[in-house]
Amino acid sequence: MSETELEEGLVSAAARFDRALARLGASTRDLGSRLQRHQRMEVDTQRLVHERARLATELDKTAARAKRLDDSAHEVSRRLVEAMETVRSVLAKAE
Template sequence: MPAEITVKAALEALNKALNQLDNEVDRQVEAGRSATEAEAELSRMIEDRGRIAQELDAAQDRSNRLEEANREVSRRLVTAMETIRAVLDR
């Protein structure tokens, strides 16, 4: 009987260890999958950041051109108003 109990206990311990190993393998596979998904998401975010940075640069360039055009229009309006005043004063 004691030999049967020892073998039975050893088999139970082996089964328990195999279940723990199986669970750990599953966790490691899931962690690897999660890491791969995180890397893919990071890659997409980096691509998005690059695209957004280009769009921002283009918008800033357009804004700068509009500001320059606004200053030029303002300068021309002032010149036209001064010319009109000079004509009216004569």
């Protein structure tokens, strides 16, 4: 192998090495960007999980309050019916 061929081989190898380093650098930057996006998604996901838990608790409290109001409304309705029946009974005796 001649000195010129050896030199051309070294130049070619150096060029391939430089291209490989450039690809490695680009891949590293891309990986770093993807890791940052992933971390942001993780933070957002945790925030959503906490918000969901808060909303679920709030929904449970609201549902319990609605049940109490419904029970109270039913009791008021029952008492009104009793009162009306008592008034009818009194009016019927007064006639």
